[in-house]
Amino acid sequence: MHIFYTPDIAGDTYTLNEEESKHCIRVLRLPVGTVVNLVDGRGGFYTAEIVSDNPKKVGLSVLNVEREFNKRNHYLHIAVAPTKNIDRIEWFVEKATELGIDEITPIISDRSERKVVKEDRLNKVITSAVKQSIKAYHPKLNEAVSYDAFLKLPFEGEKLIAHCINQGEKRYISELVQPHQKYLILIGPEGDFTSDEVDLALNKGFKPLTLGENRLRTETAALAVCFEINYLNR
Amino acid sequence: MHIFYTPDIAGDTYTLNEEESKHCIRVLRLPVGTVVNLVDGRGGFYTAEIVSDNPKKVGLSVLNVEREFNKRNHYLHIAVAPTKNIDRIEWFVEKATELGIDEITPIISDRSERKVVKEDRLNKVITSAVKQSIKAYHPKLNEAVSYDAFLKLPFEGEKLIAHCINQGEKRYISELVQPHQKYLILIGPEGDFTSDEVDLALNKGFKPLTLGENRLRTETAALAVCFEINYLNR
Numbered sequence: 001m002h003i004f005y006t007p008d009i010a011g012d013t014y015t016l017n018e019e020e021s022k023h024c025i026r027v028l029r030l031p032v033g034t035v036v037n038l039v040d041g042r043g044g045f046y047t048a049e050i051v052s053d054n055p056k057k058v059g060l061s062v063l064n065v066e067r068e069f070n071k072r073n074h075y076l077h078i079a080v081a082p083t084k085n086i087d088r089i090e091w092f093v094e095k096a097t098e099l100g101i102d103e104i105t106p107i108i109s110d111r112s113e114r115k116v117v118k119e120d121r122l123n124k125v126i127t128s129a130v131k132q133s134i135k136a137y138h139p140k141l142n143e144a145v146s147y148d149a150f151l152k153l154p155f156e157g158e159k160l161i162a163h164c165i166n167q168g169e170k171r172y173i174s175e176l177v178q179p180h181q182k183y184l185i186l187i188g189p190e191g192d193f194t195s196d197e198v199d200l201a202l203n204k205g206f207k208p209l210t211l212g213e214n215r216l217r218t219e220t221a222a223l224a225v226c227f228e229i230n231y232l233n234r
Numbered sequence: 235m236h237i238f239y240t241p242d243i244a245g246d247t248y249t250l251n252e253e254e255s256k257h258c259i260r261v262l263r264l265p266v267g268t269v270v271n272l273v274d275g276r277g278g279f280y281t282a283e284i285v286s287d288n289p290k291k292v293g294l295s296v297l298n299v300e301r302e303f304n305k306r307n308h309y310l311h312i313a314v315a316p317t318k319n320i321d322r323i324e325w326f327v328e329k330a331t332e333l334g335i336d337e338i339t340p341i342i343s344d345r346s347e348r349k350v351v352k353e354d355r356l357n358k359v360i361t362s363a364v365k366q367s368i369k370a371y372h373p374k375l376n377e378a379v380s381y382d383a384f385l386k387l388p389f390e391g392e393k394l395i396a397h398c399i400n401q402g403e404k405r406y407i408s409e410l411v412q413p414h415q416k417y418l419i420l421i422g423p424e425g426d427f428t429s430d431e432v433d434l435a436l437n438k439g440f441k442p443l444t445l446g447e448n449r450l451r452t453e454t455a456a457l458a459v460c461f462e463i464n465y466l467n468r
Contacts, residue, residue: 091325098451098454133451214367215332227461
């Protein structure tokens, strides 16, 4: 199955951009008449036929469209402090896309060793995972934002924060939330959130969660949360 | 907290090897009198004091020992086909160690693109994760073995196989196993197991599992299994 990401598709025909066309003709060597699949990142899963093999602009004719393809039954937004080693966050966004996530926000907190994130690079990783795992919905990646500014944004749904500070009782996600909801979950940096940052979130209505006894790296904790939320919504 | 891995510790004193000693004195710059922690990989968690700062052989005096530190309540053995890109398997063993795993076997199946695994390299990754996540038990990494030979080995416990072939009914792990057991779970290569390989496992009593509708990469499926087994044993 050959999948192309076509976010700007409209109507019954589509022309692949130069990069995708070159990949299609020069690398995959797909001839005219080949049936391929397209995803638009908004739930559209297309079956299309190659009608022109111009290596700079491959022409496609849509044969069939499925809307809301594998629509998710909940909405998961994870806001995570980017790791010092960006590979770890790239790894997280790839795996979260495979397992199922809707929105990701890099948050810059007091102890974040990394203050800058190349969103375009992370988006490429997400798009690649979308195609590899056959997702019709493309997770939304927001620009990096400061922790304080992020907490000022409105969010309707279940709000949780993962931190390692021994303050107050923490409970498992399964004890804190109901299935089929909107979830926003905060994951701290390598050095954890400061107690002020935790207090700020608690005052905003975030509930503290525990992922168990294991000491997890930032990106592992974020993926564990992604796994648990998807598990609870099966 | 500074943690050193000391698999050969015996008695009340210990001398770090040259590499660890150099790290301790030249990098961490820990002076005599500093209290550090040691894990022996067999459940022993030690509190020790630096009594000699020789940068080639740091002397430690054990102050306290905890046996069966954070002993796990189940036994998880994952046998996974190594990925073409070894980074993906290195990533898996690191994350599985953080989340909790007891034994890992690389299995070479018909469609494995990679036939050779550097166990010493993978073991270094595991040891590093053991220290980072404060584990007193060091997961056991077996040498790579052919799929057929592996299935001839005896195993007492719950046996599952993850594959994508549409043959027979598959169920979720939670429907297939009980908590607090020994589990052996097979994960196929990028190209999946062959139907002959699946039949062989089914004839050996392995039950087919599903991880849901997502199409997961080999290393993601292996980690998802690790997540689920640990989740079911909380």
